[in-house]
Amino acid sequence: MSRELTRIGEALQRVAADLKKGDVITAAYAVRNGADALSGIPMTGEAYGEIEMLLVNACDRMQSSPALVDIFPEGILYVPGEEHNLSALMGRLLQSVEPQGGSNGGREKGPSTRDEFLTRARAALEAGKENDARNELAVLDELYPQDAELHLETGMLLLDFGLTAEAVAYLQKAAALLPAPARVLNTLGVTLRRMQRYGESEQYFLRAVQAEGGDPHLFFNLGRLYIDTGQWSKAAECAEKALALDPDFESAAKMRAFAERGLSRS
Numbered sequence: 444m445s446r447e448l449t450r451i452g453e454a455l456q457r458v459a460a461d462l463k464k465g466d467v468i469t470a471a472y473a474v475r476n477g478a479d480a481l482s483g484i485p486m487t488g489e490a491y492g493e494i495e496m497l498l499v500n501a502c503d504r505m506q507s508s509p510a511l512v513d514i515f516p517e518g519i520l521y522v523p524g525e526e527h528n529l530s531a532l533m534g535r536l537l538q539s540v541e542p543q544g545g546s547n548g549g550r551e552k553g554p555s556t557r558d559e560f561l562t563r564a565r566a567a568l569e570a571g572k573e574n575d576a577r578n579e580l581a582v583l584d585e586l587y588p589q590d591a592e593l594h595l596e597t598g599m600l601l602l603d604f605g606l607t608a609e610a611v612a613y614l615q616k617a618a619a620l621l622p623a624p625a626r627v628l629n630t631l632g633v634t635l636r637r638m639q640r641y642g643e644s645e646q647y648f649l650r651a652v653q654a655e656g657g658d659p660h661l662f663f664n665l666g667r668l669y670i671d672t673g674q675w676s677k678a679a680e681c682a683e684k685a686l687a688l689d690p691d692f693e694s695a696a697k698m699r700a701f702a703e704r705g706l707s708r709s
Contacts, residue, residue, distance in 0.1 A: 448490055449633065450599065451480050455497035456660055457626055462508045467540050474501050475533035478526040493694055495523055497660075502529070514540055557587065561596065568604045577609075591620035595627055607638060618647075625655035629664060636668050644668055659685035663695050670698065675705035 454473035461470040477498045481491065502521040505511060511519070515536050521529045560583045567576035580597055587593050598613035611634060618627040628651035635644035648665040655661060666681030682699035685692050 448480060448494065451476050452494060452497055452660075453626060453630065455494070455501045456658065458501040459504045460623065460626075462504055462510055465510050467508075467510055467514070468537065470501070470505060471533045471536045471540070474498065474505065475530050475537070477501065478521075478530040478533065482526045482530070489694060489697070496692070498526075498529075499523065511536075557583065557593065560586075561600070564597075565600060568600070568606075573604075573606070589620060591617045594620065598627075598630075602634065607634060610634065623654065625651045625658070625661065628654065629661055632664060632668070636664075636671060641668060641672050657688060659688035659692050659695065662688070663692070663698065666695070666698050666702070670702065670705075673705065673709075675702045675709060678702035679706065 451473075454469075455477050458470045458473050461467075461473070477494055480494055481498070499521060502519050505519040517532070517535070519532065519536075560579050564576040564579040564583075567573070567579065580601075583593065583597070594613045594617035598610045598617060601607075601610035601613065611631065614627055614631050614634070618624040618631060621627060628647045632644045632648035632651060635641075635647065638644075645665070645668055648661065648668060651661045652665060662681045662685040666678045666685065669675070669678035669681060679699055679702035682695045682702060685695035686699065689695070
């Protein structure tokens, strides 16, 4: 998948955790972005299926979330193929919760300078002024050295503009500070795999699985690494674990079949 689709998928995977924290706004934006992606971003059948599956799971989580019962009695209904309706539904949900100061789970918004620095850094990157962006981000790093979410946001920003090595450094900081770092460890694993730093990638994926072993997508991503490195037996094992957690995980079933073909040839 493209970098943008990967980010959308990762946000959808975090919906359950966001709802557990009471962060309805972040969950709603993730679902709306997923619906808009299916409607408007060209993608392969496999990528489409992965995003659709994540969207179904995220909506199921929202439908059963106690955080939404009182503030959005309309309920969350998603019918695959009707992504425009889902996007509109998320728009209504956001309108109902964003004016309520406490609806984001009590998450404090940082000082305006934090957002201003990030905005200037993004603008500099868009203009091709990488050194200016680095200067803005360096000041932020000094002001908020323990802000794990900021380090994560910075890392993702740098990934967007292809500054992969610098992004990894920020993501590593985020992983060290977050109490539940599985999503960042997974992002590090994916990023390092694409850089062909396979040993480091494997270690981050293994840590992600250890931190949150109930997520089939973590086993799938680890399996992708083993496919890349020709470790067919390990890839098949990861696919089996993913399917044990989610028997309808079509991409994991395809991975298992691919790994088994690799085993038969070796």
